[in-house]
Amino acid sequence: MENFDILVIGAGPGGYSLSIAAAKKGLKTAIFEKEHIGGTCLNIGCIPTKYLVDKANTMEKVRALVSREIFSEAGKFSFKKIQQGKAGVTEKLVGGVKYLLKSAGVHVIEGEAVLSKANTVMCGGKEYCGKHVVIATGSVPMILPIPGKEYCIDSTGVLNLTKLPKKMVVIGGGVIGLEIASAFASFGTEITIIEMMPELLPKEQPEAVRILIRELKNQGIALLTGTKILRVENQGDGLTAVCEKDGKEKRIDADQVLMAAGRRTNLTGIDCDALGIRLDTKRCIEVDEHQRTSLKGVYAIGDVAGGYQLAHAAYAEAETALSDILGEGRTHKEIPVPTCIYTIPCLASVGLTAQAAKAAGYEPVIGTFSYDANGMALAEGASGAVFVIMDKTTQKTLGITIIGENSSEMIAFCSDCVMNRTTADQWETLIIAHPSLCEMVREAALAAFGKSVHKN
Numbered sequence: 001m002e003n004f005d006i007l008v009i010g011a012g013p014g015g016y017s018l019s020i021a022a023a024k025k026g027l028k029t030a031i032f033e034k035e036h037i038g039g040t041c042l043n044i045g046c047i048p049t050k051y052l053v054d055k056a057n058t059m060e061k062v063r064a065l066v067s068r069e070i071f072s073e074a075g076k077f078s079f080k081k082i083q084q085g086k087a088g089v090t091e092k093l094v095g096g097v098k099y100l101l102k103s104a105g106v107h108v109i110e111g112e113a114v115l116s117k118a119n120t121v122m123c124g125g126k127e128y129c130g131k132h133v134v135i136a137t138g139s140v141p142m143i144l145p146i147p148g149k150e151y152c153i154d155s156t157g158v159l160n161l162t163k164l165p166k167k168m169v170v171i172g173g174g175v176i177g178l179e180i181a182s183a184f185a186s187f188g189t190e191i192t193i194i195e196m197m198p199e200l201l202p203k204e205q206p207e208a209v210r211i212l213i214r215e216l217k218n219q220g221i222a223l224l225t226g227t228k229i230l231r232v233e234n235q236g237d238g239l240t241a242v243c244e245k246d247g248k249e250k251r252i253d254a255d256q257v258l259m260a261a262g263r264r265t266n267l268t269g270i271d272c273d274a275l276g277i278r279l280d281t282k283r284c285i286e287v288d289e290h291q292r293t294s295l296k297g298v299y300a301i302g303d304v305a306g307g308y309q310l311a312h313a314a315y316a317e318a319e320t321a322l323s324d325i326l327g328e329g330r331t332h333k334e335i336p337v338p339t340c341i342y343t344i345p346c347l348a349s350v351g352l353t354a355q356a357a358k359a360a361g362y363e364p365v366i367g368t369f370s371y372d373a374n375g376m377a378l379a380e381g382a383s384g385a386v387f388v389i390m391d392k393t394t395q396k397t398l399g400i401t402i403i404g405e406n407s408s409e410m411i412a413f414c415s416d417c418v419m420n421r422t423t424a425d426q427w428e429t430l431i432i433a434h435p436s437l438c439e440m441v442r443e444a445a446l447a448a449f450g451k452s453v454h455k456n
Contacts, residue, residue: 001128002127004030004129007029008133010304012040012302013038013315015318018321019031020101022106022322038093041311048159052180055085056183059186061381111123111124135270139304140263147232148239154258164187170257173194174260178341180258182344193223195227201347230242265282265284277294290320290331291317292321301317351389357398366388366448367387367444367448368444369441376435386401389448400417405437410437413438
């Protein structure tokens with residue numbers, strides 16, 4: 001048996017970042033990974049998807065310039081080269097993580113790890129003992145139990161396609177389904193999204209969602225909300241997705257059917273019942289504000305612990321868990337987590353929506369500002385809007401949503417404003433570079449109380 005200070009199961013963003021930080025603190029650390037260093041995010045999730053979306057977004061911008069006769073033609077593109085470029089970026093990032101693990105002195109153990117008891121992990125026939133164990137096994141695609149599910153591809157499969165499908169049905173109108181649909185629609189694939197819920201993205205600011213839906217439809221994407229998928233049929237030369245809306249059956253032919261119905265926790269190698277690790281109703285591992293599980297000495301971070309299925313949330317949870325292990329006791333529960341949906345255009349948000357603010361007992365006031373009234377947005381040919389949610393009584397910032405180009409970058413400083421509850425007076429004295437897209441956030445905040453100079 002080999003002894004360690006920390007054993008980490010899973011080398012995704014949460015697992016590898018905790019391992020590197022722990023090793024740099026002088027803790028003897030081992031990390032177990034059965035498949036990909038970097039986890040879903042680097043290999044088959046965040047990074048590959050964003051590479052495709054970036055190339056699709058570039059094509060959309062060129063097409064817009066062609067429509068204005070600024071460019072004479074949009075030109076041709078190679079889906080094969082796009083896929084090769086995606087693989088190159090992934091390889092570079094994974095190589096970087098491997099280097100960081102090695103240089104920090106982390107023991108990387110390849111193979112499927114099994115947590116046999118609170119401080120013991122079995123892998124490859126060997127036993128490893130740790131003072132602390134961190135479960136960071138992530139999540140896997142959820143497959144709906146419908147007839148013909150075996151004919152569907154998941155998010156991993158769609159990112160590895162070698163040929164661009166002419167028609168694709170996307171089952172699920174959540175983040176993953178929308179991002180992939182948006183990218184492939186720009187590449188020229190005819191997309192139909194089937195979503196069982198009556199509306200898309202119900203937790204986001206409704207006005208921003210309406211703008212996103214309009215843009216998706218402008219891309220030629222067919223949106224079928226309030227629609228239940230019944231089965232997928234193999235026709236030999238293609239597939240047919242059979243769905244039901246308002247009691248009527250509808251058949252949609254496609255080359256590929258993407259199952260994007262969400263993700264579920266990956267508990268492979270973790271027998272929670274036998275170990276006495278409590279799960280919540282969604283079968284996520286229950287944790288406290290320090291990421292501790294119900295089993296002493298064992299922590300859980302990332303997707304497997306529920307909460308936000310986001311790499312940056314996993315990073316924060318990793319820092320919290322390590323802080324507790326080191327006896328520092330820092331938590332992140334009061335820090336707002338930004339979310340980004342990398343469609344075309346991107347939708348980013350942090351803090352409360354107006355409806356969530358009202359439910360929390362605030363009297364929300366919405367300040368808005370359109371990309372159409374911003375100099376930089378007009379220069380870049382970008383469209384969208386900013387929504388800032390303020391409390392009427394205290395005039396403090398409760399939440400911000402941005403739909404439009406570069407929203408995923410602007411949301412960073414918005415997170416700070418929401419966390420520190422920036423007041424209307426503070427927004428008024430804040431100086432932001434001109435011309436810039438960020439000016440719109442200040443204008444929207446001031447507009448909540450009629451103080452915006454650049455809005456009627």
